[in-house]
Amino acid sequence: MKQALLVAAILSTTPALAHDDNHMAFSVDNCQVEFQNNVAITPTEVAITTPNSQSLTIDASGQAFINGQQIDVTEQQQSALTLYADTLRVELPKVAEMATDAVEVAEVALNEVAIAFDLDGLDKLSTVLDEINQEIQATFYRQGSFVMGEQAFDNFSENFEHQFEERIESAVQSAMFESIGSLLVTIGSEMNNADGNMQAFEQRMENMGKQIEEKVTAQAEQLERRAESLCSNFEQIAEQEASLSHAIPALSSYNLMRFTAN
Numbered sequence: 010m011k012q013a014l015l016v017a018a019i020l021s022t023t024p025a026l027a028h029d030d031n032h033m034a035f036s037v038d039n040c041q042v043e044f045q046n047n048v049a050i051t052p053t054e055v056a057i058t059t060p061n062s063q064s065l066t067i068d069a070s071g072q073a074f075i076n077g078q079q080i081d082v083t084e085q086q087q088s089a090l091t092l093y094a095d096t097l098r099v100e101l102p103k104v105a106e107m108a109t110d111a112v113e114v115a116e117v118a119l120n121e122v123a124i125a126f127d128l129d130g131l132d133k134l135s136t137v138l139d140e141i142n143q144e145i146q147a148t149f150y151r152q153g154s155f156v157m158g159e160q161a162f163d164n165f166s167e168n169f170e171h172q173f174e175e176r177i178e179s180a181v182q183s184a185m186f187e188s189i190g191s192l193l194v195t196i197g198s199e200m201n202n203a204d205g206n207m208q209a210f211e212q213r214m215e216n217m218g219k220q221i222e223e224k225v226t227a228q229a230e231q232l233e234r235r236a237e238s239l240c241s242n243f244e245q246i247a248e249q250e251a252s253l254s255h256a257i258p259a260l261s262s263y264n265l266m267r268f269t270a271n
Contacts, residue, residue, distance in 0.1 A: 042243045043267040047158030049151075050101065055094040057263045058158075065263040067094040075259060086256055093249050097265070100242050101157055105149040107236060112142050114228050121221040134180035141176070158265075244268045 047058045057065045066074040071091035073080050082090065116138055149155055247268035254261040 041269045044158055044265055046265055048265055050098050050155040055097055102155050103239050108145045110232055112138050118225040133183050137176050137180045
């Protein structure tokens, strides 16, 4: 069983988190969102910080503060700010949730392979997945706040997908080596079931691989649909930001998102 089976569905169908020197981006097939500023979210406030350390804070009542100084807003604008902050509070953590769920898809693949081949040397692989989950949590959650943006991603691998794949494949190779005995027994049993017919044996192996791949791919595709829905929600957030910037020009430097439809 190729190691790629454990990661192909994840890496080919889940949302992409990209990072460069200027922006962090979230993308799926039909849209891309660039995050231009940093944000920290608590139950009582949303704080947006620009790369040059200018800050916008929106409190629970919808009052806005730029660099600590309250700005005058109408009741309608205050309601719009409250809605905007509440939307960020709901939608942004979904990025972290989907990253965690992508790791769970890998765990499903892992378990399917282990069951199919009666492997017992997969502890290292489980440890790798646990470590990746811990990295995700440490990236997005700090001291009671959900954080997102350049500062968060500075402490996260810029090549998350590549390291994810490399670390999993390395652990799979190790697991296969440690489980070579049980793997040979399983293969021998499968060949006996095929009465020594190599063509029948190969077909059984192919069918087993397809069953595992179908189960993993189904979950990865469900994850992709969630990503597409989230990207649509981000488009609505970008529209909220454009409306707020038009109504309150002082906020125009604090937009989080630039949305591009592909």
